[in-house]
Amino acid sequence: MNELTRITITSMEAAGWCGKRHTDLLRDIRKYVQQLGESKIAFTDFFKESTYITDQNKTLPCFLVTKKGCEFIAHKMTGQKGTEFTARYINRFHEMEGTPQRLLTEHPGEVAKLIQALASRMDKQGSAPYKSAEMASLICEQHGIRLPTDFVKIPEYEQLSLFAIENEKRE
Numbered sequence: 001m002n003e004l005t006r007i008t009i010t011s012m013e014a015a016g017w018c019g020k021r022h023t024d025l026l027r028d029i030r031k032y033v034q035q036l037g038e039s040k041i042a043f044t045d046f047f048k049e050s051t052y053i054t055d056q057n058k059t060l061p062c063f064l065v066t067k068k069g070c071e072f073i074a075h076k077m078t079g080q081k082g083t084e085f086t087a088r089y090i091n092r093f094h095e096m097e098g099t100p101q102r103l104l105t106e107h108p109g110e111v112a113k114l115i116q117a118l119a120s121r122m123d124k125q126g127s128a129p130y131k132s133a134e135m136a137s138l139i140c141e142q143h144g145i146r147l148p149t150d151f152v153k154i155p156e157y158e159q160l161s162l163f164a165i166e167n168e169k170r171e
Helices: 011-018 022-038 067-075 079-097 108-124 129-142 156-170
Strands: 008-010 047-053 059-066
Touching (some): 011 067, 022 067, 047 108
8 A cells, every 4th residue: 555545643633733623624624525526536545534432432533644635734724833734744654654554444443442342341350450551552553553652651559569570580
């Protein structure tokens, strides 16, 4: 698959960079998709329809935005916001292109449902919350979804016990 369309960000991330509400960017992208369709230009090189799960367990629409899609959005923006958006997407895509990609998904909503089901089961089994975060991080990594480096936070008391175990192994 073309490198420019394989790696994506979510429309939520793009909206934050644009300084727009997500619903406003969705409206704009839908207009772009319609206009591209009328011109018989494949919109999937730029935007891919998807869904995500909210904290309230609702499934809502979003788009996966390719590098070409970010360039498309950037060309619609001017001034300081356009400059900031362009710099952010360039930095983000260069960062992602430098990261080895494994199985990529075009359906982050399905990945979210999987994570939610596994986290619920782990919670019922009494697993520590950070273990659920580690599991979610691993699943995201396997599907090419990037999370912040500090996503998994091990409680300080557990870090101390893990440190003690490592020291015992060395001795």
